[in-house]
Amino acid sequence: xxxxxxSEAEKLYIVHGVQEDLRVDGRGCEDYRCAEVETDVxxxxxxxxxxxLGETDILVGIKAEMGTPKLExxxxxxxxxxxxxxxxSPELEGRGGEELGTDIANTLYRVFSCxxxxxxxxxxxxxxxxxxxxxxxxxxxxxxGNIFDAISIxxxxxxxxxxxxxxxxxxxxxxxxxxxxxxxxYDCIRLSVDEVPCIVTLSKIGYRHVVDATLQEEACSLASxxxxxxxxxxxxxxxxxxxxxxxxxxxxxxxxxxxxxxxSLHIALQKILDEEENLGTSRPKVGFLG
Amino acid sequence: MPLDHRRLRxxxxxxxxxxxxxxxxxxxxxxxxxxxxxxDPCALRPLFARAGLLSQAQGSAYVELGSGTKVLCAAWGPxxxxxxxxxxxxxxFRRAPxxxxxxxxxxxxxxxxxxxxxxxxxxAAAVSAAALALADAGVEMYDLxxxxxxxxxPAPAASWMLQPAEPEERRAAARLTLALLPALNQVSAVLGxxxxxxxxxxxxxxxxxxxxxxxxxxxxxxSLLRAAQRRDAAAAA
Numbered sequence: 001x002x003x004x005x006x007s008e009a010e011k012l013y014i015v016h017g018v019q020e021d022l023r024v025d026g027r028g029c030e031d032y033r034c035a036e037v038e039t040d041v042x043x044x045x046x047x048x049x050x051x052x053l054g055e056t057d058i059l060v061g062i063k064a065e066m067g068t069p070k071l072e073x074x075x076x077x078x079x080x081x082x083x084x085x086x087x088x089s090p091e092l093e094g095r096g097g098e099e100l101g102t103d104i105a106n107t108l109y110r111v112f113s114c115x116x117x118x119x120x121x122x123x124x125x126x127x128x129x130x131x132x133x134x135x136x137x138x139x140x141x142x143x144x145g146n147i148f149d150a151i152s153i154x155x156x157x158x159x160x161x162x163x164x165x166x167x168x169x170x171x172x173x174x175x176x177x178x179x180x181x182x183x184x185x186y187d188c189i190r191l192s193v194d195e196v197p198c199i200v201t202l203s204k205i206g207y208r209h210v211v212d213a214t215l216q217e218e219a220c221s222l223a224s225x226x227x228x229x230x231x232x233x234x235x236x237x238x239x240x241x242x243x244x245x246x247x248x249x250x251x252x253x254x255x256x257x258x259x260x261x262x263x264s265l266h267i268a269l270q271k272i273l274d275e276e277e278n279l280g281t282s283r284p285k286v287g288f289l290g
Numbered sequence: 291m292p293l294d295h296r297r298l299r300x301x302x303x304x305x306x307x308x309x310x311x312x313x314x315x316x317x318x319x320x321x322x323x324x325x326x327x328x329x330d331p332c333a334l335r336p337l338f339a340r341a342g343l344l345s346q347a348q349g350s351a352y353v354e355l356g357s358g359t360k361v362l363c364a365a366w367g368p369x370x371x372x373x374x375x376x377x378x379x380x381x382x383f384r385r386a387p388x389x390x391x392x393x394x395x396x397x398x399x400x401x402x403x404x405x406x407x408x409x410x411x412x413x414a415a416a417v418s419a420a421a422l423a424l425a426d427a428g429v430e431m432y433d434l435x436x437x438x439x440x441x442x443x444p445a446p447a448a449s450w451m452l453q454p455a456e457p458e459e460r461r462a463a464a465r466l467t468l469a470l471l472p473a474l475n476q477v478s479a480v481l482g483x484x485x486x487x488x489x490x491x492x493x494x495x496x497x498x499x500x501x502x503x504x505x506x507x508x509x510x511x512x513s514l515l516r517a518a519q520r521r522d523a524a525a526a527a
Binding site: 110111113114115116225233234235236237238239240245246247248251252255256258259 | 466471474475476477478479480481482483484485488489492493496497500
């Protein structure tokens with residue numbers, strides 16, 4: 001990950017501030033930075049979203065394509081994640097970016113491996129033969145700390161925005177099946193994102209933990225816990241990253257904080273998504289030049 | 291899933307025969323499972339650990355769990371590396387807090403683990419094996435990392451079980467693997483997923499896992515001691 005060089009004095013300053021619940025930009029330990037979420041930014045995808053969390057900028061595009069269901073789950077569709085970080089900084093081009101990208105993709109697979117995060121059965125067209133495959137492409141435009149949270153918010157917003165065309169299966173006398181796309185371009189199925197989890201990263205700095213760490217704060221933190229929380233407060237996955245170790249008591253505290261913060265994150269995100277939906281076509285589009 | 295190019299797979303159209311096994315066979319298995327006495331969730335499977343097997347590697351370890359998981363691990367290092375800075379530990383699952391990397395500047399330590407047979411809780415066994423291999427290689431460490439796995443079956447309000455076997459792991463609704471440094475009581479790694487529920491459930495699972503790690507620790511230390519004694523005897527002879 002892109003990292004900053006900090007002197008010992010700067011690190012000490014950050015650590016002491018966090019002990020007093022005061023971070024460098026004035027936030028408390030459980031506050032997120034100002035976030036901008038915009039959906040439907042890329043026109044040739046089934047769904048897309050762009051999230052700017054402070055300096056971090058993420059673009060997610062979802063394309064729905066027809067494919068064959070997996071052998072073990074013949075009546076469900078599935079999601080495929082691909083993460084690209086090469087545009088970020090010179091050290092992330094080529095092999096370095098690939099490692100980080102695979103790491104993020106594996107984390108997303110694990111977060112969405114819970115059966116009821118996304119209703120996969122609604123993605124099935126013909127059991128064992130046809131199903132919708134959602135290819136989720138994540139583009140890391142800028143890394144300003146806390147990329148996992150931003151990516152999960154963007155994926156949830158993009159899933160909410162995804163419109164999958166409705167298809168009908170026609171069977172003729174010989175039994176051959178034909179798939180017919182409906183004529184109306186606005187006739188589509190939407191996915192329910194109520195159970196889609198969001199990742200909350202809690203970084204341990206000194207004796208306390210902070211939510212939504214900036215690059216500088218990440219440099220001071222030796223260990224972080226990534227927790228994925230659903231809107232109802234259930235934790236669906238947990239992973240520790242970093243080269244330091246964690247006390248079991250800290251882990252329990254971090255889980256409580258993660259659940260609390262995750263729930264309020266979901267409420268705020270859903271409010272924005274519903275507002276965008278209600279504005280419909282009259283919504284002012286900011287796009288990439290704003 | 292990112293593809294693993296080092297494995298040789300069968301032809302593209304091949305399918306595992308188990309998928310086509312009749313549903314009747316599966317029902318039988320379920321009944322048997324339910325008929326057997328419910329497993330004591332805190333029972334740890336027997337663990338066999340041995341260090342110092344491979345002569346080519348500087349340090350090696352073999353861990354076998356009662357459910358049939360076998361992991362062989364070898365450690366090499368430290369070697370000169372091109373990049374300046376503190377030493378790096380190359381391995382998949384981070385046990386880096388256990389190793390005193392500050393003592394090995396500009397060095398690379400390589401650990402490779404080979405899973406011979408997966409009978410459930412493979413990652414936990416691999417963590418313990420890797421820690422043993424590093425210790426056997428003589429790398430300075432703060433503590434031996436012990437791995438423990440838990441899973442929770444899909445039945446509602448079911449309790450967490452330690453060191454699941456493969457069929458239990460496959461049917462599990464939630465899984466958790468953790469690595470602990472018992473002497474320092476610090477958790478060096480946690481990896482979990484699935485329908486866990488509220489944090490209290492995960493906290494309870496963590497406590498069970500910590501307890502399991504503490505109970506496995508003496509076995510691992512014994513195996514290291516025996517390996518050192520064997521090496522001394524061989525050197526003296």
